[in-house]
Amino acid sequence: MYFLQATPHSDVSLVLFLGTLGMLVLVIGLILFIIFHQRRVIRYQQRLQELEIEQQKMMLTASIKLQEEERQRLAADLHDDAGPLLATARLYLNENLVNQDKSTQLQSIFQARQIIDDTIQLIRNISHSLMPPTLKNFGLESAVNDLFQKISGSGTINASSRFHDYSQRLKQEKELVVFRIIQELINNILKHSNSSFIHLTQNVHGDKFYLRIHHDGRGIIQSDFEKLTKSNIGLGLKNISSRLRVVRGSINFEKDISQTYYKITLELPKEDPYDS
Amino acid sequence: MCYSASLFLILSFDEYLNRFYRDFYSAAYTTLEYSCFALVIADIIKNKRIKILIFGLSLSFIIYEVFNLFMIHFQTIDSVPIGIETILILLYTFYLFYEQFQKIETIYIYNNYWFWFIIGIVFYLSSSFFFNILADSHSRAFQNYWFITYIFETIKNLCFVIGLIFMSKTGESKKKSLSVPYLDLI
Numbered sequence: 001m002y003f004l005q006a007t008p009h010s011d012v013s014l015v016l017f018l019g020t021l022g023m024l025v026l027v028i029g030l031i032l033f034i035i036f037h038q039r040r041v042i043r044y045q046q047r048l049q050e051l052e053i054e055q056q057k058m059m060l061t062a063s064i065k066l067q068e069e070e071r072q073r074l075a076a077d078l079h080d081d082a083g084p085l086l087a088t089a090r091l092y093l094n095e096n097l098v099n100q101d102k103s104t105q106l107q108s109i110f111q112a113r114q115i116i117d118d119t120i121q122l123i124r125n126i127s128h129s130l131m132p133p134t135l136k137n138f139g140l141e142s143a144v145n146d147l148f149q150k151i152s153g154s155g156t157i158n159a160s161s162r163f164h165d166y167s168q169r170l171k172q173e174k175e176l177v178v179f180r181i182i183q184e185l186i187n188n189i190l191k192h193s194n195s196s197f198i199h200l201t202q203n204v205h206g207d208k209f210y211l212r213i214h215h216d217g218r219g220i221i222q223s224d225f226e227k228l229t230k231s232n233i234g235l236g237l238k239n240i241s242s243r244l245r246v247v248r249g250s251i252n253f254e255k256d257i258s259q260t261y262y263k264i265t266l267e268l269p270k271e272d273p274y275d276s
Numbered sequence: 277m278c279y280s281a282s283l284f285l286i287l288s289f290d291e292y293l294n295r296f297y298r299d300f301y302s303a304a305y306t307t308l309e310y311s312c313f314a315l316v317i318a319d320i321i322k323n324k325r326i327k328i329l330i331f332g333l334s335l336s337f338i339i340y341e342v343f344n345l346f347m348i349h350f351q352t353i354d355s356v357p358i359g360i361e362t363i364l365i366l367l368y369t370f371y372l373f374y375e376q377f378q379k380i381e382t383i384y385i386y387n388n389y390w391f392w393f394i395i396g397i398v399f400y401l402s403s404s405f406f407f408n409i410l411a412d413s414h415s416r417a418f419q420n421y422w423f424i425t426y427i428f429e430t431i432k433n434l435c436f437v438i439g440l441i442f443m444s445k446t447g448e449s450k451k452k453s454l455s456v457p458y459l460d461l462i
């Protein structure tokens with residue numbers, strides 16, 4: 001108002017005064033908007049981080065639970081199968097054996113030997129379930145082919161696998177992780193999908209390693225997978241997710257364009273970026 | 277630094293230059309100011325295409341300013357180039373803020389040194405915009421109001437000082453984090 005009254009050129013002064021005031025209001029408004037908008041975005045980011053931490057906790061719990069279950073299964077196998085077998089063998093080889101006639105002695109020894117052979121086979125099976133020897137000695141390709149041959153051999157489902165480019169093996173630890181993920185996925189397909197075929201393909205592109213599993217049964221898509229990993233159920237899927245995190249890989253569940261079968265794609269780096 | 281040093285030098289001979297080389301003085305001041313502001317903003321912007329666009333627009337602006345200097349005679353200041361300068365710089369800053377919105381940041385925007393530089397520039401240019409575009413055509417009426425631009429200029433300089441303080445702090449924290457590798461989570 002000072003400008004309006006003090007000068008003879010009041011019209012220009014008014015324009016100047018109002019224009020400058022308008023620009024100031026605009027600039028201050030813009031600054032405030034930027035600051036408050038960014039604060040809101042940061043708060044949202046923090047909430048997302050909290051959710052991610054929560055999810056990681058859930059995955060860790062799932063992983064520990066799975067480990068405990070595995071230990072319990074091992075304990076049960078050893079206690080329920082190996083224990084009684086060895087106890088029976090011990091019965092055949094008791095102190096009275098020396099007082100018995102030769103044919104009874106031979107029969108007892110033969111029986112005990114048979115039981116010990118069974119026990120050895122049982123322990124070997126337990127050991128193989130912990131670390132498949134094919135995987136250790138011949139690599140992922142052989143182990144997967146072996147697994148698929150066994151499934152196909154059962155006659156209930158047609159399972160096949162094809163590795164297009166596996167001239168350069170992944171690291172042993174990585175192979176084991178990938179193999180466990182494949183086992184879990186195949187297990188899920190066999191249990192829930194009621195499919196008539198499973199087909200696995202492998203390839204590499206650039207510095208990425210890809211695996212794709214196809215099946216024609218009931219399946220899930222990515223949104224289902226994400227929901228299940230965030231919920232209290234789906235322990236196996238949580239385990240897949242945490243294993244993938246270890247190898248810095250990703251998984252994608254989708255339905256084929258033809259809508260006739262489901263596809264599960266695994267993608268992971270050939271080399272761990274943190275190794276070098 | 278270059279901007280401050282050049283302006284300090286020009287302003288030291290303000291009266292002399294303004295009296296004998298008014299046109300050249302105004303054009304040089306506007307060009308220098310525009311170039312420095314555009315350079316600061318282009319340095320912060322990450323998009324290469326926009327950087328090239330800023331370079332192109334800046335070149336066009338400087339050519340126009342030279343043309344304006346030789347072809348058009350002005351009373352007090354070169355109002356039209358200043359108006360164009362303000363609009364261009366405001367457009368660049370709007371894009372800069374848009375680009376920053378796209379990024380996922382975990383630190384508040386006002387903790388960045390460049391934020392204070394940009395706020396200073398935007399505040400100074402927008403608040404003196406009407407004054408500058410009307411000053412040449414109404415030079416007599418505006419004779420008593422030159423002090424207004426000094427207020428905005430002072431605020432701009434204060435923002436620059438805050439920016440420089442943040443800039444020096446950023447440098448220190450970078451040095452600290454380098455001395456202990458892999459200590460930070462991020």
